[in-house]
Amino acid sequence: MSVAVRISNSLATKAKMRSKAMHRSVAGQIEYWAKMGEILEDNPDLSFAFVQEILIGKEEAENSELTPYEFQ
Numbered sequence: 001m002s003v004a005v006r007i008s009n010s011l012a013t014k015a016k017m018r019s020k021a022m023h024r025s026v027a028g029q030i031e032y033w034a035k036m037g038e039i040l041e042d043n044p045d046l047s048f049a050f051v052q053e054i055l056i057g058k059e060e061a062e063n064s065e066l067t068p069y070e071f072q
Contacts, residue, residue, distance in 0.1 A: 007015075012026070019029035039051050060066050 007030070011030075015026050015029045015033075018024075019026045022029065022032075024032065036048065036051060040046065040048065043051070057066075
């Protein structure tokens with residue numbers, strides 16, 4: 001479902017710049033920020049970088065791209 005939302009020009013400009021750098025659509029960039037914000041609000045003890053690594057690991061697991069860790 002798609003919903004039209006009004007945002008400030010400042011946020012739209014920042015999203016356009018960041019979306020180009022991150023190879024996302026503007027909507028995709030704003031959705032990413034919203035998803036990260038939601039996760040971080042629900043888990044205030046976790047760092048931004050840690051949450052990113054969790055999301056990457058989840059995608060790798062869903063696509064069978066995991067590498068087993070070798071204990072030494």
